[in-house]
Amino acid sequence: MGSSVERVSLAAGNPEGENSAYVLSDRNAVVDPGPPTEDAWERLRAGIEETGLGVGDVEYVFVTHWHVDHAGLVPQLVDATEATVVMHERDAPLVADYAAERAERVDRDARRLRQWGVPADVVEAVQSGDRPSPMPDSLADDRVASVTDGETVAGVEAVHTPGHTLGHAAFVVDEAGEADRTGESGVTTGTPFVGDLVLPTYTPNVGGGDTRLENALATYLESLRRVRSVCDRRGVEAVAPGHGSPLAFGERVDEIVTHHDERSRRTVAVLDAVDDESGSADAERARSDAGATPWQVATRLFGEMEGIHAKMGAGEAASHLEFLRERDAVERVPVGADGVDSAGSADDADGPTSGPRRYRVVDAGRAGVDGVESG
Structure with missing residues (x-):
């Protein structure tokens, strides 16, 4: 053959x-x-x-x-x-x-959603709506x-x-x-x-x-x-x-990178706007003390979300915020007198948290996504 x-x-x-x-x-x-x-x-x-x-x-x-x-x-x-x-x-x-990993995944998803600032009722709805697939236990x-x-x-x-x-x-x-x-x-x-x-x-x-x-x-x-x-x-x-x-890879990648570049820039703009809506008359103080959670950013990027869309939207916003943090465009807001940020002492969903992560704009000019070249 x-x-x-x-x-x-x-x-x-x-x-x-x-x-x-x-x-x-x-x-x-x-x-x-x-x-x-x-x-x-x-x-x-x-x-x-x-x-x-x-x-x-x-x-x-x-x-x-x-x-x-x-x-x-x-x-x-x-x-x-x-x-x-x-x-x-x-x-x-x-x-x-499948069975053991699914149970662990549902718990991990909930911890991550809380870390992203998703409200408790939405987290509960995501968990209860996560139905088992017709897969054998193993x-x-x-x-x-x-x-x-x-x-x-x-x-x-x-x-x-x-x-x-x-x-x-x-x-x-x-x-x-x-x-x-x-x-x-x-x-x-x-x-x-x-x-x-x-x-x-x-x-x-x-x-x-x-x-x-x-x-x-x-x-x-x-x-x-x-x-x-x-x-x-x-x-x-x-x-x-x-x-x-089948599709042309390079052409499609260019479109995807353009999409993320635009979303990255919009994320910074939204984050800046959420900071200014903090209710403080002093915008600089608001940026220093408040910041915004990935969920707050997501709701302004994508509108009202529920079920699986809440998890996808919050995750998308969080991924952009972390990307922007690596580029020094935004930073996580410290919480508490000890200066520990909202991720606690761990950088994953399984670690301790002292509240949802919050971010603030540092340098909007650093927003954007570079092109994807071969290497």
Whole structure:
């Protein structure tokens, strides 16, 4: 059988649009099998069989990240095939040990939301609305292969691309494989499979999609640089996203960077305005003593939010504020006589807190996001 890749369009059901699974026929592999619905399962089965494989022929399931719209069909596919699931080691436990990791994640999300200044009733609503996915409590240990950056399984290399999630990975068929023969879908074996790193019409959320990340935006931008380097090295421009059709990577990255550049500048403007609304007649004193939480910034950036949107919006604002803090455009407001800032003594969601984080503008001229060049 010749070397080719076929895209399988799965049912829509989320803001990013319809999921895309990919069948690597010469590797007996599937990338991102899709959400746990009967319709998606039937579409995936039909897509696999159209390549000339039987479902039982699948030996490897590569999953770019733990979100259920990409990993939800993993258990069903493994049951039907006894395939090996390949994920980056930081995301693999959230699928392999779903029940325990989910309980920890829900608690961690709540701690992070409180750190971002989200009101208690909204945090409670996010927690109560976080319904379990139809996933088994765990998968057998011998069914999951946790990989690290640069590791290769079945001739497919994992490229760690955190930002949307902590263990997000792109997958690239190694250069020792068969030549990049194009399948009917227009995807070649040399095309990087990038999950939610970039999407055709939607900007991937950074900050709310995985609350383990401390500086999600800076991490995400570095991942874009890494994949641009991969594309340059391999002489390819197109990438295969987890939603929609293959797209020109460089062009889409430029659009995403422009988007974050504009949001970064708007975040500073909003933060400055929130400071001035503190109620103090002395604006300089307000900036010194008050500042604003990520939630306050988010509500001005995105308007009223509830449920999952509250987590995504607050996380997006927080990621921009931390990015701006690294650039010395904003700073965290110290609280208490001991000068400990609102993050307490730890820089993650699991550490102690003395209240929500608050930020104030230091130098608005430092706002903005640099372009993403290869390196």
